[in-house]
Amino acid sequence: MNTKYIDLIDQTYHFPQEEFKLDGENLMFHDIPLKQLVEQYGSPLKFTYLPKISDNISRAKNWFAIAMEKYQYKGKYHYCYCTKSSHFKPVLHEALNNNIHIETSSAFDINIVEHLKQEGKIKDDTYVICNGFKRDQYITNIARLINEGHRNCIPIIDNYEEIDLLSNEINEDFKVGIRIASEEEPKFEFYTSRLGIGYKNIVPFYENQIRDNDKVQLKMLHFFINTGIKDNAYYWNELLKCLKVYVKLKKICPSLDSLNIGGGFPIKNSLVFDYDYQYMIDEIINQIKLTCDEAGVDVPNIFTEFGSFTVGEAGGAIYEILYQKQQNDREKWNMIDSSFITTLPDTWAINKRFIMLPINRWNDEYERVLLGGLTCDSDDYYNSEQHTNAIYLPKYKKNKPLYIGFFNTGAYQESIGGYGGLQHCLIPQPKHILINKDAEGKITTKLFNEQQKAEDLLKILGYEHNK
Template sequence: MNTKYIDLINQTFDFPQEEFKVNKGQLHFHGIDLMQLTQQYGAPLKFTYLPQISNNINRAKQWFADAIEKHNYKGSYNYCYCTKSSHFKHVLDEALKNDIHIETSSAFDIDIIENLKAEGKITNNTYVICNGFKRVQYVTNIARLINNGHKNAIPIIDNYEEIDLLSQEIKGKFNVGIRIASEEEPKFEFYTSRLGIGYKNIVPFYKNQIADNEKVELKMLHFFINTGIRDNAYYWNELLKCLKVYTSLKKICPSLDSLNIGGGFPIKNSLGFEFDYEYMIDEIINQIKLTCEEEEVEVPNIFTEFGSFTVGESGGAIYEVLYQKQQNDREKWNMINSSFITTLPDTWAINKRFILLAVNRWQDSYERILLGGLTCDSDDYYNSEQHMNAIYLPKYNKDKPLYIGFFNTGAYQETIGGFGGLQHCLIPSPKHILIDRDADGNITTRLFSEQQKSEDLLKILGYEKQSEPVTSEGLEVAKVYN
């Protein structure tokens, strides 16, 4: 009988796969022996496999190049990385090796851009697409970037006040884009995105605030779908509505030459994941070209903003199963040595699915289980609701430690989880490992951050010994010397 865990995976999925293979009962990820990694650094741990960032960027760039050549498309393609998916320097450093551009969403993003410029990782030729609702600090930082010579910084107008706010601080002429407030899927609780300007209002907005404004030039129309690029009626309908706005604007605004089809690609969330990226890109290029030909306008340069697609598949997390609790005649709870709420918050917040596989003991028999985290919160679990199927893992054996891995976790989890800060029930953030390859293709690893210690959390909470309070007299003395 085929009762081993490896038999279950082989019978259920097309396995092994490009990034996953099993050797001597242990899982390898992109050629990395995960048990060896775990033995070296311990668990729980998180890791980032940096080469996968470049791999995905170059896959997308090649798909667009192929579609542009096939359709004899006259516009250019520009790959942007949206930093909100992961702001870490090691992520930006890897991504920027591949001749890409950047999308920002808040004021402090601009400080990161300036830091990367100082290091030579970004030049004035790099497009910086500034999205988001802009208030004082964000406007000030964008203006500083443009005033210092970064003319390829393009603020995307999100509301009717932003042009005036930017004009007050930017010296000389500057380029802008306009974000379309797309209509949301029918299942949403609201009809229209809170971000951007409505379809029907964009042409009047251009006429009223930009057409006769000698300081501002419209270069880009920004189209963003919250659910991402998917092959369904909703996406294609919204794209065609966007293209109608683009062609109407282009006829009265010669400077408009770019279309940003924001909204990312899905990433692999199970071993059974299927998505035809090449078909989607080919059809998007085709639809844009056909619409522009029908309306007799030039095709736009294409910009995309891929965040999760860029960094998501580079990340993973490894936990140890500490104990098994038999709560009734059917439910077995495998308790991990960390928390889902704190380390993979999307599993808790939006029931997001990640690939889950045993790291070791693939030759052992398996059982159906539930996974529980260490916090005292009843929602700290991972089960079939998130996982797409019932969860099966090698049978618990207190004498044979079991390690499990979650994969493609590289986008959003650290920032949503509050990396370096307080965690629910004071569960410490696990250590984080960076994995790379040297010039000869050999795997290299380095520790990016240690697991949080109690003193780290106590300091945030104010339990560290405080300095003596300053008296009013002391404040007066300080004023004199300052």
């Protein structure tokens, strides 16, 4: 009878997979021995596997190159990384090693850009696409970057006042983009995105504020879909509406030469994940070319803004099962040594799914469980609502430690969870490990940040000043 955890996985999924395999009864992730990682650094811990960032960037560039060659597409392709997904210096350094560009969201992003320029990681020809609702400090920082010579900084106009605000602080002429306020998916509580300018208002906006303004040149139309790039009627309908605006604008605005198809690719969230990236890119390129050819205008250069796709699959979290609580006849709660609310906030806030697998004991018998966090909040759990189905793990045994891993958690979880700050119920932020490969392909690890200590939290709360 097949009662071992490995038997359950074998009969449910295709296993091993590209990033997951076993070494005996222990899980390997990209050839990283996770059990050894826990033994060296302890639990709980977060990790970032930096080579996966470069790998995903290379994959996307290759997919676009194939599509553009297939359809004889004359425009250029520019890969942008959304810094809001993960602002950490090692992440930016790894991403920028791949000759890419970046997209910013707020004022402090520009300070990071300036720091990276001083280090030589960002060059003068690197595009810095500035999104978001801009006021005061963000406007000032963008203007400073452009005034100091970064001509490829392109603020994306989000509302009717930003042209004047930027013009007042930028000394010479500058380039801009316009963000389309796309219509949201029908299930949303509102019809139109709060960001950008409506489809029908873009051409009048260009005619009223940009066409006769010698200081401003329109270079880019920015199209963003909140749900990401998906093969459904909603996405293709919004893309075609965007392309109609592009060709209409292109006919009266010769400087317009770029289309930013923001809205990211999905990342793997289960062992049965299936998404045809090449097909989607082929079809996007084909639709853009068909529309432009029919209208008799040149195809645009293509910009993409990938955040989660760039860094999501590089991250992971490891916890130990501390204890099992049998709360009724059917429910067994495995308590982890941290909190889902604080360390994986998307599981709590939006029921986001991540791949969850045990790190060790794959040859043991399994049982159905619920996973609970350490806080006293009833929402601090992970179950079948977030997971692809019911959660099964090797049976809890007090004298045999069990570790579990959550994978592809590298985007947004640290910033949303308030990395380094206060956490719910004062649960400390776990230690953070950087994983890399040296020139010979050997795995190397480095401690990026220690687990928070009581003194760190007391200082934030003001108690240190009472000494």
